[in-house]
Amino acid sequence: MKKFIKNIGLLFLMVLVLGSCSKWIDPDLNINPDEPDEVTMVTLMPVIQARMAFTIVGGNDMTRTQSIWLQHLCGVSRQSMSEGNYQLRAGDVNNLFNATYAGSMMDIVKLQNYAEAADPVAYHYRGAGNILMALALGLSTDVWNAIPYTEAFQGEANITPKYDSQADLYVTVKTLLHNGIADLQKTDESGLPLDGDYFFGGDVDAWIRAANSLLARYTLHLSKQDGSAWAEALTFLNAGISSNDEDMQFNYGTAATNSNPFYQFMRDRGDVRMGSYFIDTLKARFDPRLPVFAELAACGEYVGAVMEAPSDTASAPGVAIAAPDAPTYLVTYQEMLFIKAECQYKTGVDEATVKATLVEALSASLEKYGVYEQVYIDGYALALAAISGNALYDEIFFQKYVALIYQAETWVDWRRSENVIGLVRNQNGETDEIPRRFPYPTDEVTYNAQPEQDGVTITDRVWWDGN
Numbered sequence: 001m002k003k004f005i006k007n008i009g010l011l012f013l014m015v016l017v018l019g020s021c022s023k024w025i026d027p028d029l030n031i032n033p034d035e036p037d038e039v040t041m042v043t044l045m046p047v048i049q050a051r052m053a054f055t056i057v058g059g060n061d062m063t064r065t066q067s068i069w070l071q072h073l074c075g076v077s078r079q080s081m082s083e084g085n086y087q088l089r090a091g092d093v094n095n096l097f098n099a100t101y102a103g104s105m106m107d108i109v110k111l112q113n114y115a116e117a118a119d120p121v122a123y124h125y126r127g128a129g130n131i132l133m134a135l136a137l138g139l140s141t142d143v144w145n146a147i148p149y150t151e152a153f154q155g156e157a158n159i160t161p162k163y164d165s166q167a168d169l170y171v172t173v174k175t176l177l178h179n180g181i182a183d184l185q186k187t188d189e190s191g192l193p194l195d196g197d198y199f200f201g202g203d204v205d206a207w208i209r210a211a212n213s214l215l216a217r218y219t220l221h222l223s224k225q226d227g228s229a230w231a232e233a234l235t236f237l238n239a240g241i242s243s244n245d246e247d248m249q250f251n252y253g254t255a256a257t258n259s260n261p262f263y264q265f266m267r268d269r270g271d272v273r274m275g276s277y278f279i280d281t282l283k284a285r286f287d288p289r290l291p292v293f294a295e296l297a298a299c300g301e302y303v304g305a306v307m308e309a310p311s312d313t314a315s316a317p318g319v320a321i322a323a324p325d326a327p328t329y330l331v332t333y334q335e336m337l338f339i340k341a342e343c344q345y346k347t348g349v350d351e352a353t354v355k356a357t358l359v360e361a362l363s364a365s366l367e368k369y370g371v372y373e374q375v376y377i378d379g380y381a382l383a384l385a386a387i388s389g390n391a392l393y394d395e396i397f398f399q400k401y402v403a404l405i406y407q408a409e410t411w412v413d414w415r416r417s418e419n420v421i422g423l424v425r426n427q428n429g430e431t432d433e434i435p436r437r438f439p440y441p442t443d444e445v446t447y448n449a450q451p452e453q454d455g456v457t458i459t460d461r462v463w464w465d466g467n
Contacts, residue, residue: 041125044111045196048132051104053250056139057408058328060265061096064272066411069434070401071275071423074305076312080271084307086429088458090442097441100140101152108133109153122190124204127183128197131211134176135330138218141169142412143438145462146452163452166463167225173218177211184208199248199330210248213240213331216339221412222464223346230346237340241333244368248330259324262406266322273314276304277423282402288371292320293405307426320369321406329407334368337361338400345393355384358396365403394420415465431459 056062067073068084075084079092108129115126140147149169151161164172184204194202199210216236223229241247252260266272274294279302282290290302294315297303305314320326341357359381366372387395397413397420404410414421415436425434435458445453 039110041111041114041122041192042196044107044114045125045128045194046198048104048107048111049198049250051099051107052132052136053328053330054261055099056096056104056136057330058250058261058406059096059099060261061093061099062139062143063406063408064262064265065438066408067406068272068275070410070414071277071307072405072410073272073278073317074275074307074310074314075271076273076305076310076314077271078269080269081310084310084426084429086426086431086435086458088435088439090439090445093438094441094443096438097144097444100136101148105133105136106153108136118190118192120189122188122192123183123186124188124194124207125192127180127186127204128194128207130176130180130183131207131214134173134180134211134218135214137169137176138173138214138221139408141166141173142221142408142462144440145437145460146450148448160448163450170218170222170464174215177215177218181208181211184211198250206246206248209239209241209246210331212236213248213336216240216336217331217409220339220343221416223416224466225464230343233339234343234347237336237343240336241331242336244333244364247332247368249327249332250330251327252325254324260322260326260328262317262322263324263326266317270316271312273305273310273312273316274302276306276314278402278405279304279315286376287402288366288373288376289320289369289402292318292369292371294318308428317406329404332368332404334361334364334403335400335407335409337364338396338403341396342393342400345396351388351392354392354396355381358384358392358399361403362399365399368403397421415461431457433459435459436461436465 064073064080065083065088068075068080069086073080075081082088083092112126112129112133115122115129118125137149145166146163147169148161149164149172151158154161184207194200194204194207197203200206213236216233219229219233219236221229226232252258279290279294282293283302294302294304295318297315298313303314305311316322337357338361341354341361344354344357345351359377362380363372363377366377384392384395397417400413401410401421414423414434419434423434425432437456437458437460439456439458440453
C-alpha cells in the first residue's frame with residue numbers, strides 16, 4: 001500500500017512538472033536569432049541573388065566551360081582540359097542543373113508565392129521575382145534547350161514534370177519580364193519595400209531598366225527564327241540601362257568566404273589559363289583591357305595557352321574576371337550598346353550611326369574596366385572609318401566578344417552569328433566542331449526520362465540556333 005501511494009505521488013509530481021514545463025523552461029532558450037523559423041521575402045531575396053550570381057551566372061559549372069569553348073580561356077589540366085577537348089558528360093552538369101532548379105528557381109517560386117499571399121499583394125517583390133525567374137529560365141534553356149517549367153516546382157506532387165519546348169519557354173521568359181515591369185510600376189500598398197536587394201538596393205526604377213534590357217537581349221536571341229527581332233529589340237533599349245552605373249551586377253567582398261567564384265576556382269585548382277586566340281588578338285590591337293583581362297606570364301609577357309598543347313606557364317586570368325572582388329555581371333550598359341549597334345546595322349540605319357554606337361560601346365567597356373584611353377578611342381574610330389558592310393558587322397560581334405568576357409552572352413552570340421569572329425576548333429577535340437549546347441544531366445535522365453533527351457549531343461543546336 002505504501003508502495004502504491006508512493007508511485008501515485010511520483011506520477012502526480014510528473015504531471016505537475018510536465019504540465020508546467022512551458023513555464024519552468026524558458027521558451028526562448030533554444031531560439032537562434034540568425035536562423036529564423038519563418039522564411040520571409042526579405043531573407044529570400046539576398047539568398048536568391050547571391051546563389052544566382054555565384055552558382056549560375058558567374059558560376060564555374062556554366063560560365064567557365066563556355067569561356068573555354070569560346071577560347072577566352074584554355075583548360076590546361078584536369079577537368080578544364082577535358083572540357084577544352086569537348087568532353088562534357090551528363091554527370092558533369094548535375095550540380096549546375098540541381099542548383100538551378102532545386103536552389104535558385106525553387107526559391108524564386110517561394111518568393112513569388114509569398115508576395116502573392118501578402119495582403120495586399122507585395123507587387124514589387126513579385127515583380128522582382130518574375131524578372132529573376134526570367135533570367136534563370138533564359139540562361140537554362142540557352143544551354144539545355146527544352147527543360148521543365150510549367151509542371152516543375154511541385155515537389156512530390158509531380159516528380160516527373162514534362163519538358164517545355166524552347167519556343168514556348170521564350171514566350172514565358174518575355175511574359176515574365178513584361179509582368180515584372182507591370183508589377184513594379186504599380187503602387188505597392190503592402191508596406192514591404194524591396195529590402196534585401198543586393199542588385200539595386202530596392203530601387204524599383206533600376207529593376208524596370210534591367211527588365212527592359214533583358215527583353216532586348218532575349219528578343220535578339222531569336223534573330224535566326226524571327227527576322228523582326230532586331231527591330232523589336234531596339235524598342236526596349238530606350239527604357240533600358242543607360243550607363244555603367246545602372247548595371248545589374250553582384251559585388252563580392254575580399255574575404256575567403258565572400259569572394260568571386262572564378263577567383264576561388266583559380267585559388268583552389270588553377271587549371272585554367274588565358275586562350276591564345278584571345279590574347280594574341282588583343283596584343284595585335286594594343287587593347288588597353290589586356291592588363292586587366294590577363295596577368296603577365298612568367299616570361300614577363302602576355303601569353304595565351306594553345307588548345308592542342310596547353311601550358312600552365314601561360315597568362316592566368318586577370319583582375320577583371322578573377323580578382324576576389326571581381327563582380328558578376330547579369331546585364332550591363334555595354335551589352336546594351338553592342339545590341340544597339342547590331343540592331344541598327346540589321347535594320348538599315350546608316351553606317352556612320354552604327355559606327356558611332358560601336359565607338360560608344362567600346363568606350364563604355366574601357367570605362368567599365370577602368371582602362372579608358374581617349375587616344376585609343378580616337379585611333380579606333382579612325383580605323384573603323386575604313387571598314388564597311390560585312391566587315392563592320394563582324395567587328396560588332398568581335399568587340400562584344402571581348403567586352404563580355406566570362407559572360408554567357410558570348411556563347412549565345414557565337415552560335416547566333418555562326419562564328420563570325422572566326423574561332424577555329426581544337427584539333428584534339430572529341431567532336432568535329434565547337435560544342436553548341438550542354439548535355440542533359442544524369443539525374444534528370446535517370447529520374448525524369450523524357451523524349452527530348454534521346455540522342456542529344458553537345459554539337460546539337462538548341463531551337464533558336466537552328467538554321
